[in-house]
Amino acid sequence: MKKTLAFLLCILFLLLAWFSWGWYKDTVVCCAEPEPVVEYGPLIFDCATGAVITNEKWPAKKQEILDAQVAGKKLLLVGPYFTGEDEQAGFDRANKVKALFTELPAEDIEIDARAASDCEITKVKMLHELKYKWVTRNEDIMEHFGTTMVFYKYDSTEEEASESVLAYFQELATFLKDSGDHIKLVGHTDSDGAAEYNEDLGLKRANEYKSHLVSLGVAEDKITVESKGETMPIKPNDSPENKKFNRRVEVHITK
Numbered sequence: 001m002k003k004t005l006a007f008l009l010c011i012l013f014l015l016l017a018w019f020s021w022g023w024y025k026d027t028v029v030c031c032a033e034p035e036p037v038v039e040y041g042p043l044i045f046d047c048a049t050g051a052v053i054t055n056e057k058w059p060a061k062k063q064e065i066l067d068a069q070v071a072g073k074k075l076l077l078v079g080p081y082f083t084g085e086d087e088q089a090g091f092d093r094a095n096k097v098k099a100l101f102t103e104l105p106a107e108d109i110e111i112d113a114r115a116a117s118d119c120e121i122t123k124v125k126m127l128h129e130l131k132y133k134w135v136t137r138n139e140d141i142m143e144h145f146g147t148t149m150v151f152y153k154y155d156s157t158e159e160e161a162s163e164s165v166l167a168y169f170q171e172l173a174t175f176l177k178d179s180g181d182h183i184k185l186v187g188h189t190d191s192d193g194a195a196e197y198n199e200d201l202g203l204k205r206a207n208e209y210k211s212h213l214v215s216l217g218v219a220e221d222k223i224t225v226e227s228k229g230e231t232m233p234i235k236p237n238d239s240p241e242n243k244k245f246n247r248r249v250e251v252h253i254t255k
Contacts (some may be wrong), residue, residue, distance in 0.1 A: 017073070026211060044128040045093055046120035047082070051104050052096045065132060066103060072164065073134040075101065075109045078145050080116035080129035087113045097130060110137060112145065140165050148172075149234075152205060152247040172251065173216035180222075184252040185209050187227040190243035202227030224254075 042057035065075070079094030081087055090113025098109050116122055116129040135143035140162045142149040149166060176183065187202030206225040214220050235242035 038124060040123060041126045043097070043130065044123050045080075045130075047117070049121075050089065050093055050096070052093070052100065054100070058100075060101065061127075062185065066101075068134060070134050071179075072136070074137050075104060075111060076135045076143075076145060078112045078114045078131040078133075078134045080122075081113055082116050082119040082122070087115075088113060092094065093130070110135065114145070136164050136168055138164055141168055143165045143168065146253055148251040149245075150251070151244055151246045151247070166195075169212055170216065173213055173218050176213070176222060178216045182222045182224070182254045183213075184254050185223060185225045186250045186252065187225070188219060188232055188250065189230050189236040190246040190248055191230045191233070192243070193230075195231075199227050199229035202229045209249050209251075 016104075040055065042061040043052060043054050046053055051214065053093060070073070077094040077097050077098065079090040079092065081090035081093075092112055094111035094113065098106070101109060111155060113133065122129050131145055133143075135145075135147055138144065141164055142151070148168065150168075163193055172183075175181070185206040187204070187206035189198040189202050189205075191198075193201070203225065206227060210225050211222045230237075230246070233246040234248075235245045237243050237244075237246060
């Protein structure tokens, strides 16, 4: 009797184990969440070599960039340099992307560099942290990705009124009204004259452009102004050509 009971219990245990395995295989093993498939954008950079890697999405993206071209503007490509790299790595990446735009003359493409974070982690971001923008670059205005410099005549507080400067501020006003972003206007001067005079001159220059933007419909509370006077030259004040670069108002988008 005891042997029969033990035998039956053994059979029941085996049956339970068999059914349990079947349930585990059919419900847990078969239906486990699959590993997510990583979707990359049309362009990424090889983190080891810096090489540009494109996929089937790139031709459409490149055409989208080219279609946004504005007459008289240049394409600015801002290459990322990642954690542990120096700025030159960003310029190198921008140059490699520049080579993909064979439709444009080389002189119509400008390059720059910007800091980014970890290379592998940011691969999922659009264009792997490469930024681009159609910009104005001439003797009156130098547009970068996030900052624009508008240059002044000697000892002048009157805003430049060239066609390209007026067009830039019209575009800027439209952008600010659509986006709701804020800007900061910073006035700069060359080193001629007293420091106190130059600080005041820089502020007057910044306020001139604030007034212009307000006249174009930008809310006054979205614009802040300040002056750095002669304290932040971008070139030595040793020639008329260099001094012009220091007589400027910088436009910073501050979100």
